[in-house]
Amino acid sequence: MRHVELKDGADLDGFRRALRGLVALDVEPDAVVWSGGATPSLFGDTAPLPADAPPVPLPRPVGALIESVVCHRDPERYALLHRLVRRVVRGERDILDHHADPLIHRLALLDKAVRRDLHKMHAFLRFREVRDPANSEDRGGERYVAWFEPDHFIVEATAPFFVERFESLVWTILTPVGSLHWDRRSLTVGPAALRPEGLDRDDRFAEGWQRYYESTFNPARVNPTAMRAEMPRKYWANLPEAAAIPAMIRSAPARVQAMIEAEAAAPRRRNPDKAVAAMARQEPATLAELNRIIRAADPLVPGATQAVLGEGPEEAAIAIVGEQPGDQEDMEGRPFVGPAGQLLDRALEEAGIERSAAYLTNAVKHFKFVARGKRRLHQSPTAGEVKHYRWWLMKELAFVRPRLVVTLGATAALALSGRSVSVLRERGPMGFGDWEGFVTVHPSYLLRLPAGEEAEQAYRDFVADLRRAREVVEGAG
Amino acid sequence: MDDALLDKLEILADAAKYDASCASSGAKRRTGGPDGIGSTTGAGICHAYTPDGRCVSLLKILLTNYCLFDCAYCINRRSSNVRRARFSVDEVVQLTLGFYKRNCIEGLFLSSGIIRSPDHTMEQLMLVARTLRRDHGFAGYIHLKTIPEASPWLIEQAGLWADRLSINLELASDRSLKQFAPEKDGSSIKAVMGQVGERILEAKEEKRRFSPAGQSTQMIVGADASTDLSVLETSDTLYRRYGLRRVYYSAFSPIPEASSALPAKPPPLQRENRLYQADWLLRYYGFTVDEIAAGGEGGMLDLGIDPKLAWALKNRERFPVDVNSADREMLLRVPGLGARAVDKIVEARRHTTLRLEDVARLSSGLKRARAFLIAADHHPGGLTDRADLRQRLVAPPKQLSLF
Structure with a gap:
């Protein structure tokens, strides 16, 4: 039995190194035990893998799948990926087309979960503006901070999205599994963080967003199930606008009833002359x-x-x-x-x-x-x-x-x-x-x-x- | 942002929410770089969902809800008693940037009541988009509502700055339009759609930017007597003739300050849902309008089951189909199989003969599909032709028995 120890989280580099060694030695997937940094080894020392094993050539889609699945929380992910790579190396180059294969199906589900998590972090993360008077040369100290709790180890994987979108701003993203800081020039990846104090501080735009959210809701179409399918409860804690949801649902039936009962206004005499005249006047006259x-x-x-x-x-x-x-x-x-x-x-x-x-x-x-x-x-x-x-x-x-x-x-x-x-x-x-x-x-x-x-x-x-x-x-x- | 601006935001968001369109997709990849702000990713992102199940992707507001027009279905019509407000160009720009920097939105969807004149209104909309793009390097998504009565040159200008232009047809037939929207003119709406469609096509061929995410429209369902068949026929024409990206269907919903020319009760929301399903069949599943309509009765879709299942139940002689040999077109017609599942089936069966449990891994709709499918270890036998098949497939969820 061979024991491979990787860092906590999504240790893509560690996995790649280990994989090269395992492929070079042609090790059976069933003969490997993978563990994250937090899990102490139960097996004592095993023979180390060769450090200089050559890269394993893989079809591009397989490489992309590995990068994604490594971010998943499932402790079995490395073992599953090892099995995948072994089959590719043994000749199944188009293995990803075998959608009905149980291994491929399982990996596809992990991949989907990671991609969904990435997407939800792009969507539901909210920045708060925190003025930083000490750093006033940059746009009057305009700085943004966000707190988010992803399901998987995706913090680094989301960085390109936020850097691309907010390249001209100074911002910090804090999560329980890592943090990111962008100073308009370079990205710093930091350790896990705690929820920062002071995020609820007064920010008129945050208040404006809450008012917008409540106003754009149509009480005549209330459908909380559809909402929860796309925005499950677990995200609500970090979405400031979600605080209003219970009251919005509770008051909806009464609001609709009031609309229906309110006596319909008789159509006033319709005189389109004014509108038509306005249209005629708009053409340049000279x-x-x-x-x-x-x-x-x-x-x-x-x-x-x-x-x-x-x-x-x-x-x-x-x-x-x-x-x-x-x-x-x-x-x-x-x-x-x-x-x-x-x-x-x-x-x-x-x-x-x-x-x-x-x-x-x-x-x-x-x-x-x-x-x-x-x-x-x-x-x-x-x-x-x-x-x-x-x-x-x-x-x-x-x-x-x-x-x-x-x-x-x-x-x-x-x-x-x-x-x-x-x-x-x-x-x-x-x-x-x-x-x-x-x-x-x-x-x-x-x-x-x-x-x-x-x-x-x-x-x-x-x-x-x-x-x-x-x-x-x-x-x- | 002061209290007065917050109040205006509330009024003008409320006034804009009856437009169903929300997509932020279809734009080319673009980033604002170190001096601008924002990006478009191509796919679009929904940043929140409201308790009506609709997504919040763009800041959807009106520039103003004052309006010269008097369209019966619209809360902002001239004769309604709603609170009125008006943003300046700069206020909309500041709101968009402020929300965008907090990652609340993908961009802006701006529409407006008609004030002073259609040209004046359209120019203000265009100026918002131009200011965002040119003065702030805004690379997020911009969807502008086009005022069909505005001069053509303004529409030509709007397309330079917007990712998407849209013109709402609102009602499927010219007759209904005359009745409910006396100042509107169906043929001028279609003329503008034609103009925009032509420019988009030319720009694409000549590799220029002009409304790169195409154009869309919206039809209100249930405010007039139009049947689903006539709504779908209109959509089909719009897709074919003007190359529209999307037609949105908005079930008429009761509005405050309703006009008595309208039905007091809303149509079932399910009708809107069925129309969307039918729209998808039209665009991605190779169905014709007549085939879809034949699944229902009297030009109306079956509200109880989806239109694909409705069609299959009336065309049972074409089933069951063999998942291992049927062509893609026929697999797309199997209830429960989506386009992505069909693509996976076609790829997977090159390598293996599919059994029912394999299909279950490829599609989440097997419960409905199994009556219509043959797999290596499965034949529905008489199930396909059973008189109670519909009941079996739409059986209400069983109550848990309580001891």
């Missing part, structure tokens, strides 16, 4: 109001300095819609002022359209980019992002009411038509629902073409498009 909303709103694509609004007379005959502001537009807050804008200006002039008489805007109001060193490289908006902005664009056009909407490039055409448009193939007149439209290329496309005959031809085509657009408007006028 372009300036709409622009105020757009300017105040957050970019639906991240990163931009500011929203770039449309520009031009409100009664313009032609509206020109681009893709989105570029680097320079983003900084100046005006549309079409960068290199593409300058090219557009030139083409407009050649086509006989006065820039100041047209309304210029973009489908997307914010600049989207990736930073490369000091440069901000333009990124096309996605189809979803274009839709985020669509409502604003449509409102804008509804205020301007142009005779023709010229879209530059695929993004603008998508925003207006609601479908993806192949600009080079479909350039020319196109109906956009309420608006008569005209599809052409974006000047930045012309800038990307290598200099040469092809580029010059593309520019001439662009000017020709703008000229045709002008003729459409003049013809319509």
Whole structure:
């Protein structure tokens, strides 16, 4: 008979060391007696296990199961895990799929109990704020302390959850099986603790929580069995709000009876006019109001300095819609002022359209980019992002009411038509629902073409498009 | 926190509690880091349970219970005489952070009565979420109720900050909506669901954040004459057409200051429970609405037994099924076997031939399942077809005999 002594609680390291030795020596599980530190050995000394036995390779799910089950209070846990590992080592690699196997079933129950305990500690632990005047450099000495009584040896296992969630706070968790302290930089695992004094001290938020708990309860649906299934009595002692439960249950029937007996109020004359009027009034009434909303709103694509609004007379005959502001537009807050804008200006002039008489805007109001060193490289908006902005664009056009909407490039055409448009193939007149439209290329496309005959031809085509657009408007006028 | 704020909290929590939704699940993993606060774990946590058996996961409050609308089923309707209160944006932010730091909640579920205008109201809701996220680095869960009458751009903005958006349909049919909620409009509610659903889908494809935990809705059951069949048909449409994550069913419960347009007595709470069970069958067990409804009578579910058992009792020719050879779809239809038990059965039977005691280790519902199952050492024989099978399965608990 071999005797293995481990530390009290969840001694994962000790178990791992012992297991390596036991596997190396091929010891039968039935020939091992496991004991926690508190249990004195009845067997005297047995031959020590080799200290340098190699690691035992295990499938990942088996390793995870061991880490969990080791936390259980059941004194048999180490023996059961040893049996599991021996079977894995002997070839049953997918042993965890054997759900009906009695050993696997038993371990699954232990695992489930530990996970439930972890979950309940995450859920039912309550911090109290204790001001610490001695330590005032940190957020005015804001400190939190909690007392909790878990069923199993899970205190260390819960630490990642609390550190992750409350990384920016200073806190201490005390339990009868160990404690944790976090100082915003490092975690200290401490010994078992006693329930601290002074936790019932005045904390307005704790009082507020109690009031909230009582108010959110619906007396017409009282069902204490369902409550106790999820929040058994054993947790109530450390839940401040639970003190109110008996009175809440006792008074519920009377409260319901009072509601039912109270004479139903006759429906007053329903006049929805006020509500309907309020709804009608909320729409922006002018372009300036709409622009105020757009300017105040957050970019639906991240990163931009500011929203770039449309520009031009409100009664313009032609509206020109681009893709989105570029680097320079983003900084100046005006549309079409960068290199593409300058090219557009030139083409407009050649086509006989006065820039100041047209309304210029973009489908997307914010600049989207990736930073490369000091440069901000333009990124096309996605189809979803274009839709985020669509409502604003449509409102804008509804205020301007142009005779023709010229879209530059695929993004603008998508925003207006609601479908993806192949600009080079479909350039020319196109109906956009309420608006008569005209599809052409974006000047930045012309800038990307290598200099040469092809580029010059593309520019001439662009000017020709703008000229045709002008003729459409003049013809319509 | 002063007394005035405590009083407001009491009023505005009481006013919000009739919304059944409480989930804090479905958000991507996220942490606030050394400068923010909070985390979302994906699964959600219930931090307490009240004596009505409902969980407390999020701080569920209204921004205000003043309201321009006059929906008969709602305690906060314009014509009700309840106490009114109104939080400022900052008060909601402070309450959320204060409770969150004490580990009382997973986050915030904020809704509101309609004040001034739907746009104004929606903007305030959005501002709460934006302040929490941007000014406080709050990484906990935020569920915002969407005001369907608000302008689309506000809903586009709300989705940037919230984990979940929801719009309550409240009543299954447009006719009931007209009758009980004169200012509401069923088609505009569905239009917003469509807008939100589309944005969520696009954002997912384009790997952007927009209401990452999806959208949900709630229907009140028992306030109007809608049958379970029509409620489930509506849910089915919502799941399919708008990709909703959850439909919540809330059995109409008597409210203080009730309107006389409503039934005085609540429907049995069991009805709500059966609807949830049916909803699960719809989403995870491969049942159709018609199959579920056929288990009951006249479009109503059987209140005495769960809808899966009701279906099985009316389709006995399809049982018993062999636990060692039946396909997954058919095992899912066996009363008493849940989806997880079925997955375990399918895995376990690859390695061994299952006997009844093996099945007992995999499922806690064997008592109901055994009449419908064949195992290596078990055949229900005539049990499956016995006329009194229903009575046997739902026999009332026996009284202990006293000597």
